[in-house]
Amino acid sequence: MDATQTKDMYTEEFLINMGPQHPSTHGVLSLELKLDGETIRGCTPHIGYLHRSMEKIAENRTFTQFIPFTDRLDYVASMNNNLGYVMAVEKLLNLEISERAKYIRVIIAELNRIASHLIATGTFAQDLGAFATPLFYCFREREKIVEIFDQICGNRLTYNYMRIGGVMADLSGEIIEKIKEFIEYMRPKIDDYDELITYNVIFLARSKHIGVLSKEMAINYSVTGPNLRGSGVKWDLRKDEPYLVYDKLEFDVPVGENGDAWDRYKVRIEEMRQSLRIIEQAIESLPQGDVTVKVGRVHKPSVSETYFRTENPRGELGFYIVGDGSVYPYRLKIRSPSFSNLAVLPELVKDIKVADIVCVLGSFDVLMGEIDR
Amino acid sequence: MKKMRPDEISAIIKSKFPQVTEEAGTNYIIVPKESILEVSQYIKNPPLALDNLHCITGIDRKEKIEVVYTLYSIGEHHGVTLKVNLTLEDLNVASVSAIWKSANWLEREVYDLFGVIFSGHPDLRRILNPYDWQGYPLRKNYSNPDFIAKPRM
Amino acid sequence: MLSILTIIWALIVGIIVLGFIAASAMFLIWWERKVSAHIQSRYGPMRVGWHGVLQSVADAVKLLLKENIIPAEADKLVWWLAPFIAVVPPVMAFVVLPFGKNLIVKDLNVGVLYLMALSSVSVIGIFMAGWGSNNKYSLIGGMRSAAQIISYELPLILSMIIVAMQAGSLSMQKIVLAQAGCWNIFHPNLAIAFFVYLTSATAEINRVPFDIPEAESELVAGFHTEYSGMKFAMFFIGEYTNLFIISAIAATLFFGGWQGPVLPGVVWFLIKSYGIVFVLMWVRWTFPRLRVDQLMGFAWKVLTPISFFNLALTGWLLIK
Numbered sequence: 074m075d076a077t078q079t080k081d082m083y084t085e086e087f088l089i090n091m092g093p094q095h096p097s098t099h100g101v102l103s104l105e106l107k108l109d110g111e112t113i114r115g116c117t118p119h120i121g122y123l124h125r126s127m128e129k130i131a132e133n134r135t136f137t138q139f140i141p142f143t144d145r146l147d148y149v150a151s152m153n154n155n156l157g158y159v160m161a162v163e164k165l166l167n168l169e170i171s172e173r174a175k176y177i178r179v180i181i182a183e184l185n186r187i188a189s190h191l192i193a194t195g196t197f198a199q200d201l202g203a204f205a206t207p208l209f210y211c212f213r214e215r216e217k218i219v220e221i222f223d224q225i226c227g228n229r230l231t232y233n234y235m236r237i238g239g240v241m242a243d244l245s246g247e248i249i250e251k252i253k254e255f256i257e258y259m260r261p262k263i264d265d266y267d268e269l270i271t272y273n274v275i276f277l278a279r280s281k282h283i284g285v286l287s288k289e290m291a292i293n294y295s296v297t298g299p300n301l302r303g304s305g306v307k308w309d310l311r312k313d314e315p316y317l318v319y320d321k322l323e324f325d326v327p328v329g330e331n332g333d334a335w336d337r338y339k340v341r342i343e344e345m346r347q348s349l350r351i352i353e354q355a356i357e358s359l360p361q362g363d364v365t366v367k368v369g370r371v372h373k374p375s376v377s378e379t380y381f382r383t384e385n386p387r388g389e390l391g392f393y394i395v396g397d398g399s400v401y402p403y404r405l406k407i408r409s410p411s412f413s414n415l416a417v418l419p420e421l422v423k424d425i426k427v428a429d430i431v432c433v434l435g436s437f438d439v440l441m442g443e444i445d446r
Numbered sequence: 447m448k449k450m451r452p453d454e455i456s457a458i459i460k461s462k463f464p465q466v467t468e469e470a471g472t473n474y475i476i477v478p479k480e481s482i483l484e485v486s487q488y489i490k491n492p493p494l495a496l497d498n499l500h501c502i503t504g505i506d507r508k509e510k511i512e513v514v515y516t517l518y519s520i521g522e523h524h525g526v527t528l529k530v531n532l533t534l535e536d537l538n539v540a541s542v543s544a545i546w547k548s549a550n551w552l553e554r555e556v557y558d559l560f561g562v563i564f565s566g567h568p569d570l571r572r573i574l575n576p577y578d579w580q581g582y583p584l585r586k587n588y589s590n591p592d593f594i595a596k597p598r599m
Numbered sequence: 600m601l602s603i604l605t606i607i608w609a610l611i612v613g614i615i616v617l618g619f620i621a622a623s624a625m626f627l628i629w630w631e632r633k634v635s636a637h638i639q640s641r642y643g644p645m646r647v648g649w650h651g652v653l654q655s656v657a658d659a660v661k662l663l664l665k666e667n668i669i670p671a672e673a674d675k676l677v678w679w680l681a682p683f684i685a686v687v688p689p690v691m692a693f694v695v696l697p698f699g700k701n702l703i704v705k706d707l708n709v710g711v712l713y714l715m716a717l718s719s720v721s722v723i724g725i726f727m728a729g730w731g732s733n734n735k736y737s738l739i740g741g742m743r744s745a746a747q748i749i750s751y752e753l754p755l756i757l758s759m760i761i762v763a764m765q766a767g768s769l770s771m772q773k774i775v776l777a778q779a780g781c782w783n784i785f786h787p788n789l790a791i792a793f794f795v796y797l798t799s800a801t802a803e804i805n806r807v808p809f810d811i812p813e814a815e816s817e818l819v820a821g822f823h824t825e826y827s828g829m830k831f832a833m834f835f836i837g838e839y840t841n842l843f844i845i846s847a848i849a850a851t852l853f854f855g856g857w858q859g860p861v862l863p864g865v866v867w868f869l870i871k872s873y874g875i876v877f878v879l880m881w882v883r884w885t886f887p888r889l890r891v892d893q894l895m896g897f898a899w900k901v902l903t904p905i906s907f908f909n910l911a912l913t914g915w916l917l918i919k
Contacts, residue, residue: 087735089735089736111739111891111892120573120574121572121573121574121575121576124574124575126583128559128584129583129584129593133595133596133598134596135599198887201887201888202807202808202810202886202887202888203885203886203887203888204807204883204884205635205639205884206635206638206639206884206885209639209640209641210639210640213640269885270887273886273887275808275886275887275888275889276887278889278890278893279887279888279889279890279893290547292497292498292520293497293546293547293548294547294548295498295499295500295546295548306520308520313523314523371599380501380516380527382500389500391500391501391516393501393503393514393516395505400599401598403505404503404505404506406501406503406504408500408501408516412551412552412555413548413551413552415551416547416548416550416551417547426890426891426892427739428811428890428891429890445574446574
């Protein structure tokens with residue numbers, strides 16, 4: 074209460090609940106906002122609306138039976154989740170896979186990265202008010218990728234494609250031709266997005282200097298993925314702790330400067346370009362061979378535990394698996410990138426306007442499926 | 447790109463804190479629960495510079511509950527795993543959320559699923575389950591009328 | 600002293616104007632959906648009638664059949680009255696639109712002033728809708744809208760005054776006739792006034808990039824969250840009627856109104872008005888929206904100084 078307020082007429086902060094059903098919260102997320110006019114004074118996220126207790130279910134499924142569950146974690150980038158899980162199990166079992174399988178995995182994972190970033194871009198532009206036009210363009214591109222995946226494994230969203238020891242099915246010559254055509258089709262489209270959205274005056278005014286995440290805060294909160302790179306930290310698991318055949322492929326790691334929403338968005342656009350480069354190189358060097366190693370469907374690791382992390386489109390996905398000699402995992406912990414990314418949100422929304430919280434949340438590209446598991 | 451091997455890192459930690467031990471056959475460092483705060487403070491600073499607490503896992507080993515801290519260093523490209531063993535009667539350990547902010551939500555999750563109390567945590571309440579849930583679901587002896595385990599092979 | 604003939608004539612004119620408004624609103628709704636669809640590389644409504652022409656009719660019938668939900672704690676009178684207050688001023692503005700040489704309901708000699716006055720009244724309807732719904736989101740939407748419309752009144756009025764100064768009259772027909780030699784848009788100071796006018800008018804009718812009051816991704820639906828059925832339809836029709844009116848005013852003030860070779864005046868007037876409507880639709884489906892403080896900043900720090908400068912410049916050019 075200051076001098077402008079009297080006993081009968083005073084202002085107070087009001088609590089507003091954004092969610093769990095809201096057009097912009099990217100899933101069932103509830104944000105409790107304390108507002109003072111249009112300015113936010115405090116924010117408390119409530120999660121757990123999509124908790125399906127996957128980790129408990131994992132204790133009752135064999136390693137192969139759990140692969141379809143990992144699809145449903147980050148349902149927009151299912152191939153990458155599958156990849157993270159089977160690589161963690163292969164590390165536990167000390168299993169080597171064939172070269173062809175490694176290249177195929179890289180191609181598929183990068184295609185899915187593009188598909189995921191397309192959704193992030195389209196929904197981010199939509200949240201800022203560019204009502205539906207960028208979203209439709211992004212979904213038109215994503216449709217092409219999803220059709221390719223449909224031909225490979227029969228599914229459009231939750232693929233269940235990776236297996237322990239390789240992949241489910243081979244890529245035929247026809248599919249590889251289609252992927253090459255897609256690369257040629259996609260390159261000019263990314264330039265289109267730059268023209269339409271990235272350098273638009275209104276878009277810049279809405280997203281520059283909003284939600285600035287400093288380097289130290291990002292590392293301390295264990296923020297990973299394009300969010301970390303947007304803050305200026307050049308860290309990408311594909312370069313710094315290479316797995317599969319990423320060390321043989323040439324690509325750049327885009328880094329932002331200021332750590333604001335625009336930088337994170339720009340990093341994603343650049344990553345799409347780099348993914349196209351990776352896919353091109355991987356297709357050229359694709360060796361012949363089997364796509365799976367001959368292991369059974371049921372695996373019995375020794376009493377040991379391991380932790381393995383991969384670079385998902387949203388950050389670093391980690392699996393901590395404890396084996397106890399039986400066919401079931403004793404404990405399977407899923408470290409999801411969006412969980413740690415979302416934790417930093419209350420720090421970034423102090424004293425910004427309501428319209429900006431939508432911008433910050435959109436630029437973080439979180440997905441509730443993997444936060445709640 | 448300086449990268450210390452896991453045995454080098456554990457040698458450094460053991461030399462500074464004689465009370466920690468190493469798990470047999472691995473490089474996981476077992477820290478007694480009283481020393482977790484000072485060990486954490488030490489390893490966060492250079493030369494180890496482990497500034498990224500990546501994951502906190504709870505494991506129910508029936509007679510004890512293990513809390514596993516997976517840490518990495520962005521500058522030095524190496525990592526280490528710490529373990530704290532807690533007996534079922536005394537499920538209390540100091541919270542490291544003042545040292546690594548990522549521990550805030552990660553410890554809430556371990557509390558929610560296992561019932562481990564992190565003393566000094568600014569806001570210890572459930573995170574994935576509803577706030578008024580009874581019981582700790584990921585414990586091996588968790589029973590609930592709705593939870594029916596699949597018959598094991 | 601009104602004779603029977605005058606009353607009957609007034610009724611006939613009223614019915615024609617209302618008929619035109621209804622048809623125009625329906626056409627604009629269909630056209631917006633088609634334009635937006637083609638910009639987004641899809642088709643839009645295709646089933647109901649040839650290329651979906653009767654879609655608006657189908658939607659109107661649906662809205663008529665909807666249940667009328669009144670929020671329990673709403674301020675009933677205020678809530679019920681709001682759509683009417685939002686819709687009536689646009690309809691009243693049709694009185695001074697010159698459709699052709701002799702096709703104007705009443706050529707008031709203060710036509711421009713009358714239009715300026717009406718544009719300030721609709722905001723009360725929006726504000727009443729926000730308050731009467733007893734909903735935090737609607738309240739925020741209503742307040743934002745009031746702030747926005749009041750801020751953009753000033754540049755809007757100043758641009759219209761500049762045109763009136765140039766023509767030497769406030770009457771709409773006289774402004775059109777004053778452009779017989781050369782349309783206003785070709786004078787540089789009036790071209791600036793045109794852009795200021797178009798920007799302010801977009802803000803007045805709550806369209807992207809100034810559609811904060813109904814910002815769907817932030818406030819669900821802003822001030823009309825709690826309206827369903829025919830009441831929602833009234834807001835909707837009001838918005839599209841407003842869209843047509845500001846385009847028609849722009850065509851009259853800056854593009855020579857109904858003047859043009861060969862074709863009759865009415866046709867030229869409609870071509871010009873709908874052309875400007877198309878440009879506004881194109882802008883809507885391309886740009887993101889501005890934040891509320893950026894919007895206010897733009898009005899007060901950019902448009903208003905430009906308008907004042909332009910006013911002084913026009914005055915100087917006229918007395919020179």
